[in-house]
Amino acid sequence: MHRWFFANEREYCQVRGIDDASAFDANSDKAEPEIVYTDWPFCVTTAKPLQGNEYLAITGNCDVLGNWQPKSVHIMQASDCKCQCACQCIKFEATVRIPRNKDIEYRYCIVGYDPLADNVIIRFWEVMEHPRIIRMCHNMLRHCEVFGKIDRNATDINVDRGWATTETIVQFRIFNAPFLWLKQAPRLLYIYIQPMFETPPERCLGRTMDPVRLTMPITCRRSTINQQNLQMAFTEVANLNFSESLHMQPKQGVRCGPHDLQMYHFSLAHPLETLYRLDLYTYAHKAAPDEPSYHYGYGFVQPTDLHGSEGWLRININCASTHRPLIEMSLTYLIIRPLESIRCDLSVTYERFWSEKHLPMEIGHRGTGNTYRLGDDVYRENTMFAFNRAAVHNADMIEVDVMLTKDAQVVIYHDFVLKFALCSAWCVEKLLTEYDVMICPFEHFSRNRLLAMGGRKRGDSILVPVESFCYDELQLVQPLRYVSASGCSTVCERHLLNQKPFPLLRDVFNKDMLSLPPNVGINIEVKWPQQDTKGCWQRHSSKPKFDRNFYVDKVIEVVFRYAGNRRVMFSSFDADICIMLRYKQNFYPVLLMVQAAELPVQFADQRVNNMENAAFLASIMEFFGMNFYTSTLFKQPLILGHIKELHMQGIVWGSETTDAKIRDKLKRYGAVGVTYDRIDQQNQVGEELRGYVYCIDSIATRNHVKNLLESEKLIKCAKG
Incomplete structure (x- = not known):
C-alpha cells in the first residue's frame, strides 16, 4: 500500500532525476501499472473580503482540477476558520481525488x-512564477495555505486580477463633475451605480413579479440558487x-467633484440584459460631521x-422625492x-513578471x-531587413508599430496616413534628398480614387488613411532606394523584398521569412489615433x-496564433487600447505609453x-508598466521610484537615448529597457529622412x- 494513504508525519522529497527514471525504462515492456488516486485535502485562507457569490477555487494540471481551464475550476466550500489569533480571514476547504502517478x-x-x-468568472488568481506542487512522494499533512503566498510568512502577495473569459467588462468614466444644472445650485454629489438584471415576469396565477431585480451583494452566503443566479455582476x-x-464602492457612492476622475468597472455575465441605476447622494450645506447623506436623485x-x-x-x-427632472449628467x-x-489558461502568466x-x-x-540615408543606401524603418539587422547587433527586443488595413490585415507601419505627392513622377529624383520615395502604379492610385477613399488635400500632397487601403494594394508600392547587398540573384531578391514597407505582423514570427534568434523579443505598439487638447x-x-x-482582437489573434514561445509585449499611447489588451488575454504584458x-x-x-493620472491608471488596470519619454524622466527622476x-516597471524612449552615456544613466535610474534609433551603429552616422512620400506614375x-x-x-545587388 502506498505510504501517502496512512502517513502520520510530514515528509519532503527530491524530484526524481533522469538517472532515477532510467531504471523504469528497463521494464518498459511490462504492462503499465494501474493509476492510484488519493482523496487529497486542500485548505486555503484569504484575508480579502469576498463579494456576493465569490468563492475560492482550485485549478491544476489534472482532469479533476480542470487542466488549467478557467471554465473547469474546482469550487471549494467555505468553512469556519479556527485560527488561534483573532484574524479576519476566510477559510475554504475541498477534498479532491487526484492521481498519484505524476x-x-x-x-x-x-x-x-x-x-x-x-x-x-475568474476574479483573481495566483500568479507566482511557478505554481504550487504536490510531489508524488508528498503526504497529506500540510499546513493550511494562504491565498497568494507560497510561504505563509511572505510579505508580497502574488495575485492578479482575472481577464474576460465569458464575462463582458464595462467601464463608465465620470470626470470633472459633468453635470448640467437646470434650476438647482451646483453642489458636491456622490454617485452609486448599481447593475440591475432584467428577467421576464414569472407566470403565476393572480400574481405578477417585478421584472427588474437588483444584483445586490449577498449578505449571507446561504442564499437560494435563484438569488445567486442574479449576482453575476461585480x-x-x-x-x-x-x-x-x-475597490468596491461604498453604499453612499463615491465623490464626483470638479477635480475627481472616477472610473466604474463592471464585470457582467449578462451585459445585454443588464441596466444600470445611478443614485446620487449629497449632504446638507450645514451638515454635522456625523450626519448621513441623503438621496438627491436617480437615473x-x-x-x-x-x-x-x-x-x-x-x-x-x-x-428622489418629486421624481421630476432635476439635472443632466454625462458619462463615457x-x-x-x-x-x-x-x-x-491559468497555468502561467508574464503580464507583470520581471526578474530583478x-x-x-x-x-x-x-x-x-x-x-x-547613409551614402546611397536608405535604411528603412519597420521592415524585415531592419528587424533582422537590429537582432544581429544584439538587440534584446525590437519595437514595431501595427495597424489594420481595410481588409483587416495587421500590417507594420508607423504613420496613420500615406502622403501622396501631387507632382509628376518626372521629379521623383528631387524628392530623394529629403524623403524615402515610393512609386505607386496609377491604375490603383489615381488622384480621384485617393480622394474618394477619404483622402484630404494638404498643400502639395494628398493624405489618405492607411485603413482605406487593402493589403494587396499596399503590396504594389515599390521603394526607389535600397540598401546594397552581395551574393547571388536569389539571395539579392530576398534581400530587396525584405526592405519593402508594410510587412505583415505574422511574417515577423515566420522563421522562413525572418530569422530572429529565439531570445529576441518583440514590443508591439498598437497604433490608434487620438485627439489632442485643440x-x-x-x-x-x-x-x-x-x-x-x-x-484589438485581430492583433491579439495574430500574436497567439504565430508568436509561439517568443517574448512579446504590447504597448500603446491609447489608454482604452491598453485596457483592452490587458483584459482580453492574461499572458503578455502591457505598457502604457506617455508623451x-x-x-x-x-x-x-x-x-x-x-503623469500621475497615467501612473495610477496603469496601477489600477495592472499593466506591466509605463513607457516614458526621456526628457520626462530627466525632469522627474523620482517617477521611476513611484512606478x-x-x-x-519603466521603459524609456526618445531621441536622447542614441547617446550611450544617456542610456547608461537611464539604466542606473532603474529603467528595465531603453528604446533607441540606429542600434546597428555605435557612432550614429547617417542623415534622418523626413519620412515617406508616395509618387504616382503615369x-x-x-x-x-x-x-x-x-x-x-x-x-545595389552588384555591390559587395
Missing part, C-alpha cells in the same frame, strides 16, 4: 460562480487622482443605450468583450530606427473606422496627459520610373 501542479483563484448556469470603482487599485442607463465598443451618454437625473463608456478565439536579475533591455526602435486628430489622422474590440510632458499640445484624454512602489513616366527601379536594383 506531480500535481495547482493554483488557487477567486471566482464568481453561478451554479444555475454553471458559469465561472461593481468596483477607482479615482485616478489617488487610487492604486479597484438609468439602458443596455440599448450602449452602442459599439465606446461612446458618450447624456442621462436625465430625476429628483467602454465595453470590453471576451475574445473566445484564443486559448488563455535581468539586465536592462536594449530595444531597437522600429528595428534600426527612423528611416535614414480637438485635432493625431498626425493628420481622422476618427478611426474600425470597432475598437474588433481592432513628453513639455510638448505644448497634449492628448485630450486626461488619463494619459498627466516601482506601484509594482510596475503612362508617360512609367518607362522612366521603371528604368530608375531596375538601375537601383542592379547597382
Whole structure:
C-alpha cells in the first residue's frame, strides 16, 4: 500500500532525476501499472473580503482540477476558520481525488460562480512564477495555505486580477463633475451605480413579479440558487487622482467633484440584459460631521443605450422625492468583450513578471530606427531587413508599430496616413534628398480614387488613411532606394523584398521569412489615433473606422496564433487600447505609453496627459508598466521610484537615448529597457529622412520610373 494513504508525519522529497527514471525504462515492456488516486485535502485562507457569490477555487494540471481551464475550476466550500489569533480571514476547504502517478501542479483563484448556469468568472488568481506542487512522494499533512503566498510568512502577495473569459467588462468614466444644472445650485454629489438584471415576469396565477431585480451583494452566503443566479455582476470603482487599485464602492457612492476622475468597472455575465441605476447622494450645506447623506436623485442607463465598443451618454437625473427632472449628467463608456478565439489558461502568466536579475533591455526602435540615408543606401524603418539587422547587433527586443488595413490585415507601419505627392513622377529624383520615395502604379492610385477613399488635400500632397487601403494594394508600392547587398540573384531578391514597407505582423514570427534568434523579443505598439487638447486628430489622422474590440482582437489573434514561445509585449499611447489588451488575454504584458510632458499640445484624454493620472491608471488596470519619454524622466527622476512602489516597471524612449552615456544613466535610474534609433551603429552616422512620400506614375513616366527601379536594383545587388 502506498505510504501517502496512512502517513502520520510530514515528509519532503527530491524530484526524481533522469538517472532515477532510467531504471523504469528497463521494464518498459511490462504492462503499465494501474493509476492510484488519493482523496487529497486542500485548505486555503484569504484575508480579502469576498463579494456576493465569490468563492475560492482550485485549478491544476489534472482532469479533476480542470487542466488549467478557467471554465473547469474546482469550487471549494467555505468553512469556519479556527485560527488561534483573532484574524479576519476566510477559510475554504475541498477534498479532491487526484492521481498519484505524476506531480500535481495547482493554483488557487477567486471566482464568481453561478451554479444555475454553471458559469465561472475568474476574479483573481495566483500568479507566482511557478505554481504550487504536490510531489508524488508528498503526504497529506500540510499546513493550511494562504491565498497568494507560497510561504505563509511572505510579505508580497502574488495575485492578479482575472481577464474576460465569458464575462463582458464595462467601464463608465465620470470626470470633472459633468453635470448640467437646470434650476438647482451646483453642489458636491456622490454617485452609486448599481447593475440591475432584467428577467421576464414569472407566470403565476393572480400574481405578477417585478421584472427588474437588483444584483445586490449577498449578505449571507446561504442564499437560494435563484438569488445567486442574479449576482453575476461585480461593481468596483477607482479615482485616478489617488487610487492604486479597484475597490468596491461604498453604499453612499463615491465623490464626483470638479477635480475627481472616477472610473466604474463592471464585470457582467449578462451585459445585454443588464441596466444600470445611478443614485446620487449629497449632504446638507450645514451638515454635522456625523450626519448621513441623503438621496438627491436617480437615473438609468439602458443596455440599448450602449452602442459599439465606446461612446458618450447624456442621462436625465430625476429628483428622489418629486421624481421630476432635476439635472443632466454625462458619462463615457467602454465595453470590453471576451475574445473566445484564443486559448488563455491559468497555468502561467508574464503580464507583470520581471526578474530583478535581468539586465536592462536594449530595444531597437522600429528595428534600426527612423528611416535614414547613409551614402546611397536608405535604411528603412519597420521592415524585415531592419528587424533582422537590429537582432544581429544584439538587440534584446525590437519595437514595431501595427495597424489594420481595410481588409483587416495587421500590417507594420508607423504613420496613420500615406502622403501622396501631387507632382509628376518626372521629379521623383528631387524628392530623394529629403524623403524615402515610393512609386505607386496609377491604375490603383489615381488622384480621384485617393480622394474618394477619404483622402484630404494638404498643400502639395494628398493624405489618405492607411485603413482605406487593402493589403494587396499596399503590396504594389515599390521603394526607389535600397540598401546594397552581395551574393547571388536569389539571395539579392530576398534581400530587396525584405526592405519593402508594410510587412505583415505574422511574417515577423515566420522563421522562413525572418530569422530572429529565439531570445529576441518583440514590443508591439498598437497604433490608434487620438485627439489632442485643440480637438485635432493625431498626425493628420481622422476618427478611426474600425470597432475598437474588433481592432484589438485581430492583433491579439495574430500574436497567439504565430508568436509561439517568443517574448512579446504590447504597448500603446491609447489608454482604452491598453485596457483592452490587458483584459482580453492574461499572458503578455502591457505598457502604457506617455508623451513628453513639455510638448505644448497634449492628448485630450486626461488619463494619459498627466503623469500621475497615467501612473495610477496603469496601477489600477495592472499593466506591466509605463513607457516614458526621456526628457520626462530627466525632469522627474523620482517617477521611476513611484512606478516601482506601484509594482510596475519603466521603459524609456526618445531621441536622447542614441547617446550611450544617456542610456547608461537611464539604466542606473532603474529603467528595465531603453528604446533607441540606429542600434546597428555605435557612432550614429547617417542623415534622418523626413519620412515617406508616395509618387504616382503615369503612362508617360512609367518607362522612366521603371528604368530608375531596375538601375537601383542592379547597382545595389552588384555591390559587395
